[in-house]
Each structure stands twice: as C-alpha cells, then as structure tokens.
Amino acid sequence: xxxxxxxxxxxxxxxxxxxxxxxxxxxxxxxxxxxxxxxxxxxxxxxxxxxxxxxxxxxxxxxxxxxxxxxxxxxxxxxxxxxxxxxxxxxxxxxxxxxxxxxxxxxxxxxxxxxxxxxxxxxxxxxxxxxxxxxxx
Amino acid sequence: xxxxxxxxxxxxxxxxxxxxxxxxxxxxxxxxxxxxxxxxxxxxxxxxxxxxxxxxxxxxxxxxxxxxxxxxxxxxxxxxxxxxxxxxxxxxxxxxxxxxxxxxxxxxxxxxxxxxxxxxxxxxxxxxxxxxxxxxxxxxxxxxxxxxxxxxxxxxxxxxxxxxxxxxxxxxxxxxxxxxxxxxxxxxxxxxxxxxxxxxxxxxxxxxxxxxxxxxxxxxxxxxxxxxxxxxxxxxxxxxxxxxxxxxxxxxxxxxxxxxxxxxxxxxxxxxxxxxxxxxxxxxxxx
Numbered sequence: 238x239x240x241x242x243x244x245x246x247x248x249x250x251x252x253x254x255x256x257x258x259x260x261x262x263x264x265x266x267x268x269x270x271x272x273x274x275x276x277x278x279x280x281x282x283x284x285x286x287x288x289x290x291x292x293x294x295x296x297x298x299x300x301x302x303x304x305x306x307x308x309x310x311x312x313x314x315x316x317x318x319x320x321x322x323x324x325x326x327x328x329x330x331x332x333x334x335x336x337x338x339x340x341x342x343x344x345x346x347x348x349x350x351x352x353x354x355x356x357x358x359x360x361x362x363x364x365x366x367x368x369x370x371x372x373x374x
Numbered sequence: 375x376x377x378x379x380x381x382x383x384x385x386x387x388x389x390x391x392x393x394x395x396x397x398x399x400x401x402x403x404x405x406x407x408x409x410x411x412x413x414x415x416x417x418x419x420x421x422x423x424x425x426x427x428x429x430x431x432x433x434x435x436x437x438x439x440x441x442x443x444x445x446x447x448x449x450x451x452x453x454x455x456x457x458x459x460x461x462x463x464x465x466x467x468x469x470x471x472x473x474x475x476x477x478x479x480x481x482x483x484x485x486x487x488x489x490x491x492x493x494x495x496x497x498x499x500x501x502x503x504x505x506x507x508x509x510x511x512x513x514x515x516x517x518x519x520x521x522x523x524x525x526x527x528x529x530x531x532x533x534x535x536x537x538x539x540x541x542x543x544x545x546x547x548x549x550x551x552x553x554x555x556x557x558x559x560x561x562x563x564x565x566x567x568x569x570x571x572x573x574x575x576x577x578x579x580x581x582x583x584x585x586x587x588x589x590x591x592x593x594x595x596x597x598x599x600x601x602x603x604x605x606x607x608x609x610x611x612x613x614x615x616x617x618x619x620x621x622x623x624x625x626x627x628x629x630x631x632x633x634x635x636x637x638x639x640x641x642x643x644x645x646x647x648x649x650x651x652x653x654x655x656x657x658x659x660x661x
C-alpha cells in the first residue's frame with residue numbers, strides 16, 4: 238500500500254522548465270533523506286522522461302509526490318502529456334530503439350534507474366509514465 | 375457608438391484632458407517625485423489626442439482593428455517610459471483608469487436626459503479603456519521578458535570559456551545544464567579555439583553538470599567526435615561517482631572516450647600523451 242504524503246504539480250512546456258523541475262525533485266529527495274547516488278538516479282530518470290515529453294509530446298505536466306510504504310519513503314513522479322502516444326510500447330522499451338535519432342536509451346534506461354516503472358499510452362491521446370524511487374532502494 | 379457621441383467626445387477633448395489632469399493631480403497616489411506635472415500633462419495630452427483622434431464608429435466595437443495601433447503604440451511608449459522612471463504597473467494602470475473616469479464624467483454631463491444611451495456608451499468606453507490598461511501590462515511584462523532573455527544569452531556566453539592550460543592543451547569547464555543550444559555554443563567555441571591555438575588535446579570538464587542523461591551524453595559524444603575530426607584528442611573529466619553509476623545504469627557506452635575523474639588526472643594524461651614531464655626540482659640544487 239503506497240500512501241501519498243505531499244503533492245505538487247509542475248507544468249513543463251519549455252526546455253528551461255527542466256531545470257526548475259530538477260531543482261524541485263532534488264528538494265523533495267533531500268527532504269526524505271535520499272542518498273546522493275539515488276538522488277542522481279532519480280533526477281536523471283526524471284530528466285530523461287521530461288525530454289521525451291518535450292520532444293514527442295509537446296510538453297505536459299509532472300506530479301511530484303512524497304510517498305510512503307511501510308517504513309520506506311520515496312518519491313513518485315507522474316509525467317502526463319497529450320502527445321501522439323506510443324503505438325508499440327514493447328518496442329519503445331527496447332535498448333537502442335529511437336524514432337528521433339537519439340541514443341534510444343531514455344525509456345529502458347529510466348526503467349533501470351528507478352524502483353518502479355509504469356507506462357500507459359494510447360495512440361492519439363497521450364502518454365503517462367509513473368516512476369517511484371525509494372529513499373534506500 | 376452613436377455617431378454624435380464620438381463627435382461629442384472629439385469636441386470635448388479639451389474638457390476631458392482638463393478633467394483628467396485635475397483627477398490625476400488631486401489623486402493621493404500622484405508621484406511628483408518621479409514625474410513633473412508638465413511631463414505628466416504632455417503624456418496625458420498625447421494619449422487623449424491619439425485616443426479621441428482614432429475613435430470612429432468602426433473602431434469602437436473592434437479593439438483589434440488597425441485604427442487602434444497608433445494609440446497602442448503611444449501607450450506602449452508611455453508604459454515603457456514609466457517603467458523606467460520607476461512607476462509600478464499598478465500606478466501605470468491607474469493612470470489609464472483615471473482617464474475612464476474623466477471620459478464617463480463628460481458623457482454623463484452631455485447625455486444627462488438619455489439614460490439608456492448613457493449606459494450603452496459608458497459600457498463601450500469601459501471596454502476600450504480596459505483593453506488599453508491590458509496593453510500597459512503587456513508592455514510591462516514584455517519589457518521584463520526581454521531582460522530575462524538577454525540575461526539567458528549572457529549566461530550562455532559567460533559560462534563556456536575555453537582555457538589554454540598549456541601549450542597545446544585546452545580545457546573547457548562546463549557548468550550547468552548541457553542542452554542542445556549550449557552544446558552548440560560549447561562545440562563552436564572549442565573547435566574555433568583548437569584551430570586558433572593549434573592544440574592537440576582538449577579537456578571537457580563536467581564537474582559542474584548536475585545530471586548526465588542520455589541527451590547530455592549524446593551531446594558529449596558528438597563534441598568528442600567533432601574534436602577528433604579536427605585532429606585533436608578529447609578527454610572528458612570531472613565524472614563524479616554518482617554520475618558514473620547513473621551512466622552505467624542508463625546503458626550509455628562511453629568506453630571509446632577517454633574519461634577521467636578529475637581535471638588533474640586528465641591534465642596528467644595530457645602531459646603524458648605530449649611526452650611532457652612535471653618534476654619536483656631537486657632540493658639540493660642551489661640557485
């Protein structure tokens with residue numbers, strides 16, 4: 238059972254907003270005493286997803302939450318865009334696959350960086366990605 | 375608006391100006407410290423003439439019509455001057471709002487017997503002045519945004535210096551986020567400097583980059599490839615332990631790039647590659 242302790246929504250429409258969100262996530266991560274390595278992992282994962290959102294989904298919003306499950310505290314991030322959606326999620330999750338001439342590591346890499354990863358997408362409606370990183374996970 | 379009304383307003387221009395000036399001067403918020411009464415008068419006169427001169431039966435209903443552009447231009451100018459003089463946006467807004475009171479007071483006097491048209495005309499005056507006030511705010515915000523954009527440009531310029539640490543060795547400390555625009559500037563500066571100094575080794579120091587994601591890594595790889603094409607070797611230094619772990623987890627392959635944990639070790643590597651040696655002077659040696 239995952240409880241949400243605090244909630245904060247940030248709009249992302251420009252590349253500059255990435256910095257703002259990154260600082261916000263850092264603040265939250267420090268608050269729950271997340272280690273430096275995990276902080277960096279979480280922030281990197283977030284910036285991967287943000288860049289995807291800006292590049293393919295024309296921006297969207299991100300919900301930053303502090304969550305708690307048992308004795309474990311963590312940060313949950315939910316990225317939502319109203320972009321074109323991903324037709325084949327299994328393919329998008331494969332290392333090295335990219336439709337936009339990038340390294341193709343964004344989604345699979347993000348999954349490796351966090352503890353919980355969930356992606357939902359509907360063609361023509363948009364994509365929602367939820368990730369959780371536990372403070373000591 | 376009834377054809378007579380705007381004619382009437384045109385006829386009453388002088389009275390409107392006087393009334394407006396009287397209101398402004400009587401107002402508690404008058405900022406004599408920022409603007410002299412003469413200057414205030416000339417500003418007000420300019421705006422009233424432009425406003426009333428451009429009133430017509432067409433323009434009154436459609437604020438987007440071209441007829442309003444001279445008024446908007448003058449008002450924009452006034453808003454900028456006022457912002458520079460130190461007026462708050464609220465004070466500039468009130469300046470325009472007080473014109474509304476003057477206009478409506480004149481209408482009231484002239485259309486005393488005809489309540490219905492007084493109401494209709496007042497509404498229209500209201501709408502125009504509200505639009506004009508929004509213009510002053512827009513100008514104010516635009517001015518602020520220009521300042522921010524200029525600062526952003528300045529930061530990009532400042533934060534990418536190319537340093538010549540040794541004959542033939544360049545160092546480039548990158549501080550802050552490495553986005554596409556930044557990479558472009560970094561790459562241009564670096565390649566240019568390689569040509570100018572004839573350097574054979576470039577050190578990219580990323581100690582000041584907060585997070586290395588796949589896009590940043592891709593930019594780094596591109597910069598390294600471009601440097602190699604120019605015949606120089608590129609070393610990436612300043613990789614912190616947490617960044618190293620993250621890069622591995624992401625699955626980014628940096629194995630064919632020379633990477634070092636600190637600028638010092640990168641410099642040592644560069645010396646070695648250039649067959650240079652840094653030695654402690656023999657203590658016994660006397661000068």
